[in-house]
Structures are given as structure tokens and as C-alpha cells.
């Protein structure tokens with residue numbers, strides 16, 4: 001997300017911070033670069049103009065040039081304006097009825113069906129009973145797609161036989177949800193490739209029949225600036241609550257996402273960050289601004305970890321590490337846990353100072369490095385994983401063949417693992433107790 005923009009702003013930040021004093025010319029050129037970076041990321045022109053005007057005005061007011069650590073102050077201004085640009089506060093997805101009704105609208109392919117499942121999963125994690133309603137009757141496989149996604153995460157779908165009008169599906173879904181004491185109903189509707197009247201009419205009728213608490217417009221962030229007129233057109237007919245920007249994981253042009261709040265007047269509630277049902281992030285303007293500026297976002301990372309990771313497995317391997325019995329088995333399970341946090345590039349961006357490595361780390365993964373390591377470990381016997389020293393030449397050849405890698409790959413992994421174990425042994429030496437938070441030592 002925002003990789004290019006983020007890299008450029010970070011480079012500017014590093015340079016400014018390195019200067020004890022900045023001249024007016026320095027400030028001007030930094031501001032010019034920030035402006036270019038925003039425009040190249042496809043942030044709306046008018047939004048960039050007012051963004052830069054505010055920063056310039058405040059920089060003058062603060063009398064930055066004579067002050068201490070001017071670089072930090074400029075970055076702080078940029079940070080605060082980014083937060084402002086993103087709407088200041090997190091959007092609150094509130095429901096006032098029982099069941100609450102959430103309706104998803106948007107063009108075809110924007111990500112409505114996927115977002116329905118993602119939101120369902122999120123609300124269920126918040127302890128709500130959720131039912132999905134399949135009101136897209138036009139695309140042949142639309143209902144199956146929703147059911148397939150819902151099955152993956154164990155959510156129920158209300159659907160009606162072919163030929164049922166969408167308004168009727170939506171109202172019968174609401175009736176069923178009410179009778180079964182659901183907390184939230186999520187209605188997935190049909191989109192078209194382009195805005196058209198019949199689609200809008202149908203959505204207006206569905207909304208009139210079910211009176212949604214929340215009408216979320218899903219827009220594809222990869223369409224860049226085109227998202228703005230789309231949002232305006234939908235807003236002209238429907239009482240939109242907020243936006244979901246899907247496919248933020250996709251493209252450097254995600255910058256449109258930064259400007260869309262001011263350009264459309266609608267808050268951005270969620271960002272879609274992947275195809276899987278867990279690829280959804282609530283937009284916290286302050287945290288996102290920090291991430292863009294390379295300050296990391298540990299809070300979101302920890303939240304992801306809490307949602308996704310098997311804490312028991314994590315504790316077990318932490319203990320094994322401290323007791324110098326960390327095996328390839330533990331290593332394998334750690335890789336699985338880390339992958340659950342999402343694409344590694346996204347994870348790195350959340351670690352303060354590690355954002356610059358995001359691209360390289362993601363490239364290594366995309367390159368198949370992680371998969372190769374997993375395949376190698378998977379091709380070992382349990383005994384070999386526990387005690388890699390038994391893996392001699394012929395076993396190495398067998399493992400390489402079994403995992404579709406080369407003996408050199410296997411050698412490299414074993415060597416790296418051996419170094420890792422040595423490090424852990426040094427670390428755990430002279431350290432009796434576990435660090436706070438890793439649980440009590442095993443009573444075995």
C-alpha cells in the first residue's frame with residue numbers, strides 16, 4: 001500500500017531530519033517534492049493544492065526556519081495534514097436496528113461480494129451474529145461465489161431460487177435474520193460495468209425496502225481518479241454512509257484513496273488489502289499516516305497478530321527458542337504464523353523503520369523463497385526436522401528431489417538454521433526466566 005509515495009516521503013523526511021537548519025529554499029524544494037510525490041501517487045489535484053497550501057501556511061506560522069529540528073516539524077505538519085486528508089477520525093460502523101442492515105453497492109468487479117464476506121468475518125470476530133444476503137441475481141455465479149466465500153469462514157447465506165426479484169431477496173433475508181435473532185445482515189447487491197439507471201433504480205428500491213443503517217460504496221482503488229465520479233454518482237441516488245476502498249494491495253496508484261475523502265465528501269471506512277476474507281483493514285487515519293511516513297504501525301500489526309495468530313503455537317516456539325530446543329518443526333510453524341499476518345510487504349510497512357525493506361521482502365516471497373523453504377522442511381521426516389544433524393549427503397539429495405529444489409538450496413537452509421540455533425543458544429545462555437508475556441515456564 002502506498003509503497004512509492006511512502007518511499008518518496010520517507011526519503012524527504014530523512015533528508016530534512018539530517019539538517020540542523022533549513023533555509024527557505026530547502027523548505028520550498030522539500031514542499032515541491034512532497035507535492036510531486038502526492039501527484040504521482042494519483043492524489044486528486046485540488047486536494048494536493050489545498051494540502052500544500054495548509055502546510056506552507058503553517059510552516060510560516062510556526063516560524064520553522066528559525067526553530068529547532070525543523071525537519072521533524074515539517075514531517076509533523078505533513079503527518080497531521082495526511083490525517084486530516086484521511087478524515088481525521090476512524091469511521092464508526094454503527095447500527096441502530098436489530099438486526100442492523102448493511103448494504104454494499106458499487107460497480108461490477110469493484111469487490112462487493114468479497115467485501116461482504118470480509119465485513120461478515122470482522123463483525124463476527126466482534127461477537128456479532130451475521131447473515132449474508134445474496135441479492136445479485138444477474139451474474140450467473142454470483143450467489144455461488146458468496147456462498148463459497150461464506151463457507152470458508154463459516155457464515156450463513158440467505159439466497160432465493162433463480163428468478164426471485166432482488167428486492168424480494170433482500171426483504172426475505174431481513175425477515176429470516178430477524179426470526180433467527182441475527183445481529184447484522186449484509187446485503188450483497190449487483191453492479192454493472194458502468195453506471196446506469198436500471199441498476200441505480202433497483203438499488204434505490206432495495207434500500208427503500210430494507211432501510212440500511214449502513215450503505216457502503218465499494219470502489220476499486222486501482223481505478224484511481226475514476227473512483228471520484230463513481231462515488232458522486234452513487235451518492236446522488238443513495239444515502240451513502242462511507243466507502244470501502246478495495247484492492248489497496250494492488251497498485252502504486254492507491255493515492256487516489258488519499259484524496260477521495262475530500263473529493264467525494266465520504267469517509268473511507270475500510271481498505272481491502274487482499275482477496276482473502278481476512279484482507280480488510282479499518283482505516284485509522286493516524287495509523288495510516290504514520291505508516292505512509294515510515295513511522296510504522298505497531299498497533300495495527302499487534303491487532304492483526306491477535307486476530308490471526310495461534311498464540312499457543314507462538315508461545316510454544318518462543319519457549320523452545322529459549323530452551324535451545326528450537327527445531328525445524330518450530331521454524332516451520334513460525335513461518336505459517338507469520339504468513340497469516342498477510343503479505344510480508346504489508347507487515348514490514350507496519351514495523352517502524354522497516355518500511356524500506358518492504359519491497360525487497362515481498363520480492364523474496366513472490367520469488368518463491370518462502371515456499372521453497374517450506375517445501376524443503378515438508379520433505380523431511382519428523383526425526384530429521386527435530387535433529388537436522390542426521391541429514392547427510394544422500395538425505396539431502398532425497399529432500400531436494402522431494403521438494404523440487406536443489407541440494408544447494410537444502411544446504412543453504414540447513415546452514416542458516418544452524419546459525420540461527422547458535423544465536424539462540426547464545427541468547428538463552430545465562431537467562432533463566434522467560435521474558436514477561438511469554439507465559440510461564442513449562443511444568444514438564
Ligand code: GDP
Nearest residue numbers: 108109110111112113114246247272273274275
Ligand atoms: P463484485 O463484482 O463487486 O462483487 O466484486 P468481487 O467481490 O467479485 O471482486 C472482483 C475481483 O476482485 C475478485 O477476483 C476478487 O477476488 C478481487 N478483489 C476484491 N477485493 C480485493 C482486494 O482488496 N484485493 C485484491 N487483490 N483483490 C480483490
Ligand code: MG
Nearest residue numbers: 112113136142
Ligand atoms: Mg458480486
